[in-house]
Amino acid sequence: MNEIELRRAAVIATQRRFEDKPFDWSKAATCIHLVRFHAAQMGHKVPTVPRFRTALSAKKALLQTGFETLPDLLDSKFERIPPAFARVGDVMALPGDDGWHALVIKGDKVKFLGWHEDAPGCTIMEVDVGSATGAWRL
Template structure:
């Protein structure tokens, strides 16, 4: 399977699994979706904890030595890329009212899947306001 086919297959699986699930800290949030998605590409990511609130999620991140989800993506080892270079399946971050930050998954055509405070479930929205991006592909796959 080519990297593009893998991106499409895994991203479709992630979107299908989570698109109708309501936001709930510790069971369906940015971190849980990102961890599921990363595992589809062979990444070893920390267990996502048993928190039940924003305060619990922040404490869990602190126990891992970071304060935000973008910092956790850096710590795990995802390669940062230019936001304009983000492809289907890559991670992106954007401004969020929550101090731990917001992370989405690129679904293509300039859009990402992420949570938005106006919706109960993840939505497909424009990537117009992303500030950082990371490649989902492990370095050895991305660089051949």
């Protein structure tokens, strides 16, 4: 399987795992779980995500890893790239709520997999790449 096929297969596997699942801090249905699963599908060795049940306990778990934000954590694991250079299977951070970043996975030119406030669960959505606060090559 060439790189493009691997990337597409990883996105499809991640989509099958998370699509339509509501965002839930306590049920491993968060942006970091999405990215961790996807990174593993891409062949990366990534640590397990600590268990948490609330945004507060998730923040505490993040701080215990030595990072203040999800982009800081991603910077320690993956190469940061300009958002405009993201390819299928790369990860992008968008402004989120309550000090969190929304992490999404690029599916094609303008379609990304992630959670959006207008959708009941994880979904494919269009994203304005210009609003991204960071991107990482997986």
